[in-house]
Amino acid sequence: MTESGIPAPGAPSPCVLVGVKPQQKDVVILVAAKLAALFGVTLICAHVDTSRFPIRELPDGTFESEPIDPDLADDPDDFDPQLRDHILALVPADLSVDFRQLAGDTSIALREEAEILNAEVIVVGSRAGGLRANIQDFLGTSVAVHLAHRQWRPVVVVPTSPTAPDRPLPWERAASQA
Numbered sequence: 001m002t003e004s005g006i007p008a009p010g011a012p013s014p015c016v017l018v019g020v021k022p023q024q025k026d027v028v029i030l031v032a033a034k035l036a037a038l039f040g041v042t043l044i045c046a047h048v049d050t051s052r053f054p055i056r057e058l059p060d061g062t063f064e065s066e067p068i069d070p071d072l073a074d075d076p077d078d079f080d081p082q083l084r085d086h087i088l089a090l091v092p093a094d095l096s097v098d099f100r101q102l103a104g105d106t107s108i109a110l111r112e113e114a115e116i117l118n119a120e121v122i123v124v125g126s127r128a129g130g131l132r133a134n135i136q137d138f139l140g141t142s143v144a145v146h147l148a149h150r151q152w153r154p155v156v157v158v159p160t161s162p163t164a165p166d167r168p169l170p171w172e173r174a175a176s177q178a
Helices: 026-039 081-090 106-117 131-138 143-150 170-177
Strands: 015-019 042-049 052-057 063-067 097-103 119-125 155-158
Touching: 015 026, 015 106, 026 042, 026 081, 026 119, 026 155, 042 081, 042 106, 081 097, 097 106, 106 119, 106 143, 119 143, 143 155
Parallel strands: 015 042, 015 119, 042 097, 119 155
Antiparallel strands: 052 063
């Protein structure tokens, strides 16, 4: 990027980066697709395998990874074809969509991929409420919180299980159950 805000020659085109995973609520992908369409950019769907860690970057910008547990089968670093098909069925056919398989800590992998791709925004889903999610948020493992505090791009957090206005918030329910 040049000082004028115009991408330097050869720089990646802007995009919307969305963190995806199997069984994720479709609303996360739908919101990311809508943003990509509004911005007129490519939607990049990134899945992060937290059971693997990146070991080296390849010339095409992708990474090789290894399993954290050496006893696990050494699966290829390919994007899940079922997840790919599901996403493609959700988004408009005229939207440019690309897929990335990443490895390691989710927030770090998404942050680094956003930098490589020159992403305009990073989209992630919120967690379902409950005691476990609240403990994880308290311990600092929320991907959205890490992204919001450890990189400069805007982060869109899509509510996946919003609480009705007349109901207690998830952390209020958890505190009353303790």
